[in-house]
Amino acid sequence: MTEQQDLGSAPPPPVSSADHLRGCGPEVILYLDLACPRCAGLWAGVIALPVRICVRHFPITSKRPRSAALHAAAEAAAIQTEDAFWGMWDSLLADRAHTDDPHLWERAERLGLDVDRFDSDRRSEAVANRVRTDFLSGIRAGVTGTPTAFVGGVAAQGDLLNALREAA
Incomplete structure (x- = not known):
């Protein structure tokens, strides 16, 4: 049985059409920080699981100052296409070492995005609000660090990859 803990807060908001969704199977909500090494390690295993992944932004800028810019880049890509978001x-x-602006522009170009629009969108209030909305939903759900996973509205604890394997 997966060790799970109710964080004593409201459950995360239910998955909606506004969320970024990937895969099929049991629904898993992941609050991740794109600059977090533990999130990167978890992600490498999660994408192979037969689960429906809902990712939500949880940049912890006090630990990783560049984090908010990375989440804004992902959201700016989503404005052009959902496939670009996932790319x-x-x-x-996969590559947390090259995250300065020129590398973000290169990534956008490789994804076939309009780079000028991407750059404008990632600096927009709409993108900042989207990232902030996800972050605040995590705070209300009791998220205090990353990665955090919810299965059935309950936070998985311990080895998250094993917990998600059990959920699958």
Whole structure:
């Protein structure tokens, strides 16, 4: 049985059409920080699982100052296409060493995005609000660090990859 803990807060908001969703199977909500090494390690295993992944932004800028810019880049890519969101998301987690602006522009170009629009969108209030909305939903759900996973509205504890394997 998966060790799970109710964080004593409201459950995360239910998955909606506004969320970024990937895969099929049992629903898993992940609050991740794109600059977090533990999130990158978890992501490499999660994408192979037969689960429906809902990712939500949880940049912890006090620990990783560049984090908010990375989440904004993923959201800016999503404005052009959902596939671009996932391409940006995957590439940022796979290569956390090259995240300055020129590297973000290169990633956008490789994804076939309009780079000028991407750059404008990632600096927009709409993108900042989207990232902030996810972050605040995590705070209300009791998220205090990353990665955090919810299965059935309950926070998985311990080895998250094993917990998600059990959920699958």
